Amino acid sequence: MIELDRVTFGYVRSAPIFQDFSWKAGRGEAWAVLGASGCGKSTLLSLLAGLVFPSSGQVCIDGLPLTRPRPQTGLIIQDYGLLPWSTVRENVELGLRVRNFYGPDGTHAPRSYDSSLNVNPWLDRLGILEVAGQYPGQISGGQRQRTAIARTLALRPDLLLMDEPFSSLDAPTREGLQRLMLELWAEQALTMVIVTHSIEEAAVLGQRILLLKKAPNRVAHVIENPGAADVHFRESDAYVRRVRALREQMEGA
Numbered sequence: 001m002i003e004l005d006r007v008t009f010g011y012v013r014s015a016p017i018f019q020d021f022s023w024k025a026g027r028g029e030a031w032a033v034l035g036a037s038g039c040g041k042s043t044l045l046s047l048l049a050g051l052v053f054p055s056s057g058q059v060c061i062d063g064l065p066l067t068r069p070r071p072q073t074g075l076i077i078q079d080y081g082l083l084p085w086s087t088v089r090e091n092v093e094l095g096l097r098v099r100n101f102y103g104p105d106g107t108h109a110p111r112s113y114d115s116s117l118n119v120n121p122w123l124d125r126l127g128i129l130e131v132a133g134q135y136p137g138q139i140s141g142g143q144r145q146r147t148a149i150a151r152t153l154a155l156r157p158d159l160l161l162m163d164e165p166f167s168s169l170d171a172p173t174r175e176g177l178q179r180l181m182l183e184l185w186a187e188q189a190l191t192m193v194i195v196t197h198s199i200e201e202a203a204v205l206g207q208r209i210l211l212l213k214k215a216p217n218r219v220a221h222v223i224e225n226p227g228a229a230d231v232h233f234r235e236s237d238a239y240v241r242r243v244r245a246l247r248e249q250m251e252g253a
């Protein structure tokens with residue numbers, strides 16, 4: 001589904017963050033991108049989202065070179081990006097309204113396009129139906145993040161990119177949302193890429209973990225972590241060992 005082929009990227013007047021960097025992710029996989037601050041995790045997400053482009057090499061999604069943001073890619077950023085003057089329901093409808101205006105191909109709305117704004121199933125699935133009439137300022141951080149997730153999933157993405165989605169939440173809320181993401185990932189047949197600087201989060205959410213090191217990243221260090229999809233993985237010895245191993249690998253970065 002995702003293929004980075006010898007990608008080189010650096011911001012203007014800055015040293016490259018990725019140099020001849022190649023990486024592949026298959027359809028339906030759950031990836032965590034882990035690394036210390038400044039190693040290029042968010043930049044990788046921007047490359048995957050089609051927000052920035054390599055100076056050489058290619059980013060391909062589903063075999064097609066990425067030349068602009070793709071309508072089937074959902075991006076969830078750290079501060080939720082909710083409109084404070086709109087209710088939870090209006091925020092969840094927002095992506096669908098924009099898509100109805102521009103159409104799923106990003107240029108125009110074809111007649112055949114289903115323009116329904118029925119977001120109730122998503123509000124229900126994300127557990128925010130009872131706060132649907134409230135404004136972002138009146139709900140908790142966890143509910144705000146659920147709203148952002150509902151808004152993105154209502155667009156039925158096949159690729160979900162998340163940048164430090166739970167970093168500002170307290171531990172029980174974060175763990176609840178991590179569990180929910182794993183359920184949604186399995187339920188919706190999503191390909192998921194979650195950027196995190198938390199070793200524990202990477203171990204819980206990433207069936208495969210891409211470890212970025214100090215820039216420039218030239219090699220994709222991939223750690224297999226098949227236990228992640230299991231709801232009880234967090235309580236297992238294998239999880240403790242995985243976290244320890246990841247910490248050692250990060251310290252050696």
Ligand SMILES: Nc1ncnc2c1ncn2[C@@H]1O[C@H](COP(=O)(O)OP(=O)(O)OP(=O)(O)O)[C@@H](O)[C@H]1O
Nearest residue numbers: 011014017035036037038039040041042043044197
């Ligand atoms: N828009 C930009 N213009 C110039 N430099 C940038 C820009 N965005 C990020 N950088 C720089 O690129 C490098 C990688 O940044 P990036 O945000 O991708 O790292 P990160 O691993 O996500 O870090 P963090 O965990 O702190 O968010 C950093 O040195 C950062 O200062």
